[in-house]
Amino acid sequence: MHSIRMKENRFPLIMEDGKVAECEALLLVESGCGTKNYLVYTDNSISNDGSLTVFASMYRINAEAPNAMPLRETELLPITTKEEWEFLEDALDSAIGQ
Numbered sequence: 001m002h003s004i005r006m007k008e009n010r011f012p013l014i015m016e017d018g019k020v021a022e023c024e025a026l027l028l029v030e031s032g033c034g035t036k037n038y039l040v041y042t043d044n045s046i047s048n049d050g051s052l053t054v055f056a057s058m059y060r061i062n063a064e065a066p067n068a069m070p071l072r073e074t075e076l077l078p079i080t081t082k083e084e085w086e087f088l089e090d091a092l093d094s095a096i097g098q
Contacts, residue, residue: 013043013076026054029091038084039076040092056088 009025027040037059045053057076079085 011041013041023055027092027095029088031087036084038079038088038091040088054092056085058084 011023011025013021013023015021021043023041023043025039025041027038029038029040030036031038038056039059040054040056042052042054047053056079058079059074059076079088
């Protein structure tokens with residue numbers, strides 16, 4: 001699990017080992033049934049094939065401050081199912097107009 005603190009769409013991602021990566025939120029999306037929230041983000045690095053490195057995580061809404069910025073000091077959780085990955089790929093394709 002990782003935690004983030006949001007400043008606009010850029011945020012420092014604090015890794016489990018304490019290292020910090022500067023990241024940028026690309027897409028926030030809620031599942032169709034409204035029970036899960038997802039973040040697609042990048043550290044703006046380029047992979048070996050020349051494409052932008054993109055990550056995705058599930059996150060929990062802070063129940064104590066439901067109207068606060070959704071990613072302020074929250075916990076990022078792994079995406080564990082094929083269906084979640086497919087949902088996120090479709091959401092990202094839709095967001096970029098493919």
